[in-house]
Amino acid sequence: MDPDRRRSLMVNLSVLGIASAIAIPYLPAGAEFRRNLYRDRESCIRDYSADQCERPQNGAGSGGGAHGGGLWRGPRYYSDRSLPEARSDPGAGRLGLASGNETSIRGGFGRVGRALRAVG
Amino acid sequence: MQRERLAPRGDWQAKVERLGMDFHTFGGQPYWGEAACYAFTGAEIDVIEAATAELHALCLEAVERLVNGGDLERVAIPEMFWHWIAESWRRHDPGLFGRFDLAYDGSAPPKMLEYNADTPTALLEAAVIQWHWLEEVRPGRDQFNLIHERLIDEWKAVKARINPAWRVYFTGVLDEPEDLGTVEYMRDVCEQAGLAGQCLDIAEVGWDGKDFTDLAGRPIRVLFKLYPWEWLLSEDFAPHLLVSRTAFIEAPWKMLLSNKAILPILWEMFPGHPNLLPASFRRSDFSGPCVQKSVHGREGDGVCLLAAGDAGDAAECIWQALCPLPVFDDRYAIIGSWVIGNNAAGIGIREDPQPITGNSSVFVPHYLS
Numbered sequence: 270m271d272p273d274r275r276r277s278l279m280v281n282l283s284v285l286g287i288a289s290a291i292a293i294p295y296l297p298a299g300a301e302f303r304r305n306l307y308r309d310r311e312s313c314i315r316d317y318s319a320d321q322c323e324r325p326q327n328g329a330g331s332g333g334g335a336h337g338g339g340l341w342r343g344p345r346y347y348s349d350r351s352l353p354e355a356r357s358d359p360g361a362g363r364l365g366l367a368s369g370n371e372t373s374i375r376g377g378f379g380r381v382g383r384a385l386r387a388v389g
Numbered sequence: 390m391q392r393e394r395l396a397p398r399g400d401w402q403a404k405v406e407r408l409g410m411d412f413h414t415f416g417g418q419p420y421w422g423e424a425a426c427y428a429f430t431g432a433e434i435d436v437i438e439a440a441t442a443e444l445h446a447l448c449l450e451a452v453e454r455l456v457n458g459g460d461l462e463r464v465a466i467p468e469m470f471w472h473w474i475a476e477s478w479r480r481h482d483p484g485l486f487g488r489f490d491l492a493y494d495g496s497a498p499p500k501m502l503e504y505n506a507d508t509p510t511a512l513l514e515a516a517v518i519q520w521h522w523l524e525e526v527r528p529g530r531d532q533f534n535l536i537h538e539r540l541i542d543e544w545k546a547v548k549a550r551i552n553p554a555w556r557v558y559f560t561g562v563l564d565e566p567e568d569l570g571t572v573e574y575m576r577d578v579c580e581q582a583g584l585a586g587q588c589l590d591i592a593e594v595g596w597d598g599k600d601f602t603d604l605a606g607r608p609i610r611v612l613f614k615l616y617p618w619e620w621l622l623s624e625d626f627a628p629h630l631l632v633s634r635t636a637f638i639e640a641p642w643k644m645l646l647s648n649k650a651i652l653p654i655l656w657e658m659f660p661g662h663p664n665l666l667p668a669s670f671r672r673s674d675f676s677g678p679c680v681q682k683s684v685h686g687r688e689g690d691g692v693c694l695l696a697a698g699d700a701g702d703a704a705e706c707i708w709q710a711l712c713p714l715p716v717f718d719d720r721y722a723i724i725g726s727w728v729i730g731n732n733a734a735g736i737g738i739r740e741d742p743q744p745i746t747g748n749s750s751v752f753v754p755h756y757l758s
Contacts, residue, residue, distance in 0.1 A: 274531065275431075275434060275531050275532060275533045275534070275535065275735075275757060276520060276523070276531055276532040276533070276534040276535060276735075277516075277520060277534060277535055277536070277537040277538040278538065279538075280516065280517050280520045280521065280537045281581075282408065282409065282517065282574070282577050283577055283580060283581060299625060302595070304606055323605070342606070345604065345605075345606070371597065371606065372597070372598075373595035373596060373597040373598075373602050373606060374595060374596050374597075375592065375593060375594065375595045375596075376592050376625075377594070377596060377624060377625040377626030377629075378591045378592065378594050378616070378621060378624050378625075378626050379562065379590070379591040379592035379594075379616075379624070380624050380625070381620035381623060381624060382561075382562040382591060382616055382620055383562060383592070
């Protein structure tokens with residue numbers, strides 16, 4: 270590097286410009302989500318559709334449910350089916366073929382930031 | 390250090406938007422202000438660079454002392470997190486960036502007003518927007534702005550410390566355009582360093598009983614957060630921080646520096662240092678006017694100027710000697726001096742008609758004359 274140079278030689282960006290396309294869903298604080306686990310892809314597809322089923326990567330699928338990695342996973346849906354937000358999610362599956370499920374909780378971060386932004 | 394007036398580029402809004410800055414106007418007033426710029430001599434930049442490096446070194450000494458002393462109550466951090474913070478310091482968890490706010494008029498030594506060491510803002514403006522402004526408006530001139538390439542270097546250093554196949558997640562309050570712009574820029578430089586990055590809103594971070602997770606349930610192994618540590622520590626998931634495997638950027642120990650309580654601690658450790666201002670945990674240590682700062686205030690929030698007889702508040706505040714910002718064309722100017730990794734890397738200037746810089750203070754570019 271030129272010892273006299275005080276600025277970056279080049280400032281190229283690659284991913285900017287898509288930022289405004291990010292949509293932030295509303296997540297109730299402490300919302301619990303569930304994903305169904307399936308022994309095979311066919312069962313998952315019968316409950317959902319092919320593009321909603323995925324095989325977890327190594328290290329994933331190790332959640333609070335009874336079954337670990339290696340199983341096919343359906344889409345995320347609200348555990349509490351009475352929530353208004355649950356009306357537009359994929360739900361618990363058409364036929365109930367899941368061999369288990371895993372749960373996660375969201376909304377445990379972000380409360381302070383949103384509250385301060387709301388008043389600021 | 391001089392302020393020069395000039396005509397903005399006719400299509401400046403479109404130009405900065407193309408660079409990812411669509412938060413260039415607040416309340417109908419430009420936030421990106423190219424109706425003026427500042428000209429510095431090389432010697433002035435040398436002074437700022439040296440002061441920044443010196444102050445960063447002092448801050449690291451202060452962290453060492455706080456951690457070894459084992460008493461983080463002075464910085465208003467709950468005791469349950471003390472050991473966890475200390476461990477992050479002893480592991481040398483990476484600190485990627487920070488920004489000193491300096492009072493500097495081109496002659497007297499720069500004075501540290503505070504260190505935004507956790508979630509510094511105005512990054513895209515300093516690293517990218519003013520660089521491209523210089524290319525077009527002052528071609529052939531230099532600028533104190535190595536921020537972009539130093540950030541890429543730091544992300545390469547992060548890559549060397551982790552499994553390079555891990556995805557790096559970037560989070561913040563992403564429905565805020567300024568935060569989203571900063572987070573997206575940081576993801577960009579991370580990807581240029583050869584790591585895969587993905588954004589998710591702070592409220593979308595999940596917890597599955599063992600790991601923080603993304604929306605697909607994948608464990609988050611590295612999380613860049615543009616979300617202050619003191620907010621995270623006060624929220625529902627805070628206890629999970631102590632047991633998670635996630636590496637956070639900025640590292641937990643950085644919260645010791647972004648906290649205004651570091652100001653009196655620095656003054657205790659280095660009294661009379663030419664780049665520090667007298668600061669205290671007691672208002673009574675100042676007989677005349679001074680500045681009161683909330684320990685966890687940000688972007689001017691919780692800062693107030695106290696006259697000689699004003700008592701001020703007692704709760705979670707510190708007091709600092711008054712050091713008026715220099716005034717150019719009726720505007721108070723503050724220098725934001727960037728530290729990337731452990732190096733001084735560039736500056737950005739904010740202006741305001743009021744003596745306290747806030748989040749709508751105008752960002753003005755600079756060059757070396």
